Amino acid sequence: MIQEFDLRVVPQTAANEQSLREYVAQEKGLDVRTMTHLRVLRRSIDARQRTIFVNLKVRIYINEMPEDDAYQRTDYPDVSEGQQVIVVGAGPGGLFASLKLIELGLRPIVLERGKDVHERKKDLSMITKTQQVDSESNYCFGEGGAGAYSDGKLYTRSKKRGNIEKILNVFCQHGASTNILADAHPHIGTDKLPRVIENMRNTILRCGGEVHFQTKMTRLIIEDNTVVGVEAICQQPTGNSQQQFRGPVILATGHSARDVYRYLADAKIEIEAKGIAVGVRLEHPSMLIDQIQYHNRQGRGKYLPAAEYSFVTQVDGRGVYSFCMCPGGFVIPAATDKQQIVVNGMSPSNRGGQWSNSGMVVEIRPEDVDDTNDALKVMAFQEQLERNCWQQGNMKQTAPAQRMADFVNNRLSYDLPKSSYAPGLISSPLHFWMPERITKRLQEGFKYFGKHAHGFLTNDAVMIGVETRTSSPVRIIRNTDTLMHVRIQGLFPCGEGAGYAGGIVSAGVDGERCAEMCAAYLTGILSMRF
Secondary structure, three states: OEEEEEEEEOHHHHOOHHHHHHHHHHHHOOOHHHEEEEEEEEEEEEOOOOOOEEEEEEEEEEOOOOOOOOOOOOOOOOOOOOOEEEEEOOOHHHHHHHHHHHHOOOEEEEEEOOOOHHHHHHHHHHHHHHOOOEOOEOOOOOOOHHHOOOOOEOOOOOOOOOOHHHHHHHHHHOOOOHHHHOEOOOEOOOOOHHHHHHHHHHHHHHOOOEEEEOEEEEEEEEEOOEEEEEEEEEOOOOOOEEEEEEOOEEEOOOOOOHHHHHHHHHOOOOEEEOOEEEEEEEEEEHHHHHHHHHOOOOOOOOOOOOOOOOOEEEEOOEEEEEEEEEOOOEEEEOOOOOOOOOEEEEOOOOOOOOEEEEEEEEEEOHHHHOOOOOOOHHHHHHHHHHHHHHHHOOOOOOEEEEEHHHHHOOOOOOOOOOOOOOOOEEEOOHHHHOOHHHHHHHHHHHHHHHHHOOOOOOOOOEEEEEEOOOOOOEEEOEOOOOOOEOOOEOEEEOHHHHOOOOOHHHHHHHHHHHHHHHHHHHHHHHHHHO
16 A cells, blocks of 8 residues: 655654654554655755754555656667757756657767866866866866756756656656655755766767767858758867768757857847846855754754755845855856856755855846847846956956955955855955946845844855856747747757756756757658658
């Protein structure tokens, strides 16, 4: 017999399966000896009151064992002889598009400008050692995209766009913990996600697809308003070579591929400016955030995870909010080229670091930049802010920073607290040199957040500049129904870089949808040919 129950228990009970079994037996009048298996289906923490509870949905197997796996598997057939589709980018959009193409019997040819996850990791360590950024291998470019080494959070609000459960199950099939199927805010962790991504790549290769690293698309091959392939520069030990790859194209280049946006604008391929959010990365001691969120001077204690927070308000008609909160995590240098400073956050799977950080950002709309119709104007604004930050940081990856309360009170910080940001911090008056439309709103937002979370607005927290890569500053315009470009056949703009997703899960969902539409497009072409 199988029974499911909704439970509300204290953290100590939720943390131990035997305690949980005994609780269920007592509350539901069951014999604990007959419980052969317990599976947690949903898990969330209710920290609104001083007494913390964990809300659970559990499935109890009585006198029988579960026949199914803890996750739903997807079958991936051999597509060695399948129709070829070019997938540009091996981030979540591109990887999930490729796996879906295989499901549908099509053969993905993946082109990734960066390196594989293991080689990429070496280049990331060099940013701190040399203060230099490799423009093709960094925290944004490379296998797995911006999420691979910058956190692995799997929470999305895009419930209506596609099958989120499918995305999580595919991650589990490739090595992620099945905890992500139950947790309200699932998280793989930057220490675990690279192995999962490598397994996804191996599935593509095993099924007959191809993955080409250090292969950078330079242009689309367009004939009669139809994309028939791409040209790319391939880096090889003997030197670079120009190659062509033929087939319809799923363009999933990520939100930082500015050269792609410039190419599209020059080629008169329809794009438009899109709103973004910019600000800073705010870092507190994780113990302080635990104390605030769990209403306890002792912090989270033994049975609770590092605390999260989510803040949002409106200031002068624009949103001010926390973004990509990383409990027990690190602040990292996320620039993609020279003369830029960009920061982001990440967390390992155990979220055990001594600091917690979050993006604190202000909504920027295209009309806030200027009143022109330039599709690249928001990107230009983004770039200028990153250059200004680099100049404030002594023209290295040393990031300008300011204590939080000093910023709110327009004071220079004469010293800075310890920080997780490895390249180092330099005291800088962010309130003075950042655009006023950002600083004034952040200041008011911090005052508001401090009133609702006592102790949050403090000089023990440090603001690190600048957080600019929250989303793409450009949208590649596509048809709502077919997901194909509005004018050019065979081109499927995909994921964050195309302006249609905002995170790992939503990019994965969009990748699957683009693959389905590409399959439908090819079926139409093939039916006409025969």
